[in-house]
Structure formats: structure tokens, C-alpha cells
Amino acid sequence: MARENQTKYAILGLLTTGCRSGYSIKQMIDGSLNYFWKVSYGQIYPTLKQLVDEEFATVETTLQDKKPDKKEYYITPKGKQALQEWIQAPFKELPTEKNEFLLKLFFSQHEEKNIIYAQLSEYLKKLHERYQTYQSIEHMINSSYADKHEAQFWLMTLDYGKRTTKAAIEWCECSMKKIDQL
The missing domain is CATH 1.10.287 (Helix Hairpins)
Known part of the structure; x- marks a missing residue:
């Protein structure tokens, strides 16, 4: 049985805190989540794409002069429901620390x-x-x-x-x- 991608719930949760871009999500992870949940920078954008594909989030693109387009992500009602169901579900086991x-x-x-x-x-x-x-x-x-x-x-x-x-x-x-x- 494939392991569920817990990182998508971490990012959904971050979308509820006002983080809108991949950069702001990474900043919040580095300042808080990284102490108990590791998420690499390389996981953020593929996970955001997955959330949009699953209709858990939407993305709005803003054109910027002489800069790459700015993408901002927003959690959808379906995403809020998925996050709530994940939070309410019992955790499966105590984690094993790798030290x-x-x-x-x-x-x-x-x-x-x-x-x-x-x-x-x-x-x-x-x-x-x-x-x-x-x-x-x-x-x-x-x-x-x-x-x-x-x-x-x-x-x-x-x-x-x-x-x-x-x-x-x-x-x-x-x-x-x-x-x-x-």
C-alpha cells in the first residue's frame, strides 16, 4: 500500500495561514515546520500543482513587468474539507526518530x-x-x-x-x- 503524501496537508495548512506563493510557503516552513516536519524546496511546487489538479487549491497568475509571472495559491472549500478530514482522522502510529x-x-x-x-x-x-x-x-x-x-x-x-x-x-x-x- 502506497504511503499517503502528508506534505500536501502541510501545504494546505500553510495556505490557511495566508501563505500564497511558493516562496512564502518555503519561508514559513523554514521558520516553523522544519523543526518537526521536513519539506524540501523541491517538493513545494510539485505539491502545489498536485493540489490544483485535485481542486484543493486554485492558482492566480499575475503578470509582472521584467519579472517572472507571480503565482498565488488559494485553498478551495474542497481543500479545506480534505484538510479537516485529515486533521480529524486518527494518526496511524508514533513516528520513529532517525537520529x-x-x-x-x-x-x-x-x-x-x-x-x-x-x-x-x-x-x-x-x-x-x-x-x-x-x-x-x-x-x-x-x-x-x-x-x-x-x-x-x-x-x-x-x-x-x-x-x-x-x-x-x-x-x-x-x-x-x-x-x-x-
Whole structure:
């Protein structure tokens, strides 16, 4: 059975936030969704075309002087219905995280202690950077979108990222202590 294209729902959802062009969709993905849902730039335009073909979105082309034509996309009632049905449908399973660092750690039994410790230190540094990024995003949402209803849902999603990152920081610190005791 073929896997359903979840990216089309991500883009349908972005169309409900006022993102109209492929560029604005990419900007929103880079600033928010990319922390929990990866969408490559190369997926955006084919997915927008698919949404138009399925009548989930419409496209309006504006001619521009000395520039390529500007395409703006709008979600249709059929698209809103599809998005709503997708949101209401139960999710099938918990996702499996692919984490290169954990894979390396799993096979590190023959590695020198200082190498493992250095990698844990680097991982911890990156986790702190991510946490700071999440705090900056939270500040931006609270200062720029506090009056928007959808901001509460963005903040709930962000809270998940902050909490899981904080848990990963604690795990990393604990693992570093264990390496010290080896």
C-alpha cells in the first residue's frame, strides 16, 4: 500500500495561514515546520500543482513587468474539507526518530572514552542552540501573533519541541556523567 503524501496537508495548512506563493510557503516552513516536519524546496511546487489538479487549491497568475509571472495559491472549500478530514482522522502510529548521533552512540562500545565524550559535548551544544532557537520563535510568536487564534496552536507545537529538547539535554548530561564513570 502506497504511503499517503502528508506534505500536501502541510501545504494546505500553510495556505490557511495566508501563505500564497511558493516562496512564502518555503519561508514559513523554514521558520516553523522544519523543526518537526521536513519539506524540501523541491517538493513545494510539485505539491502545489498536485493540489490544483485535485481542486484543493486554485492558482492566480499575475503578470509582472521584467519579472517572472507571480503565482498565488488559494485553498478551495474542497481543500479545506480534505484538510479537516485529515486533521480529524486518527494518526496511524508514533513516528520513529532517525537520529545519526544515537546510531553512532549505539555502536560506540569500542570507541575511546574521550571521543564519545566529545561527541556528547557537541550534541549537547547543538541541543542548547536548538532550545535557544525555540525560545526566539516563542518570543516572535508572542510579540507578533499574540492576537491570532492560530498562535495558541503554534505555541503548543513549539512547547512540544522545547520540552523534548529539554529532556534530550537532561539525557545528554546524564550520559556524559556515565561516560565519566567508565
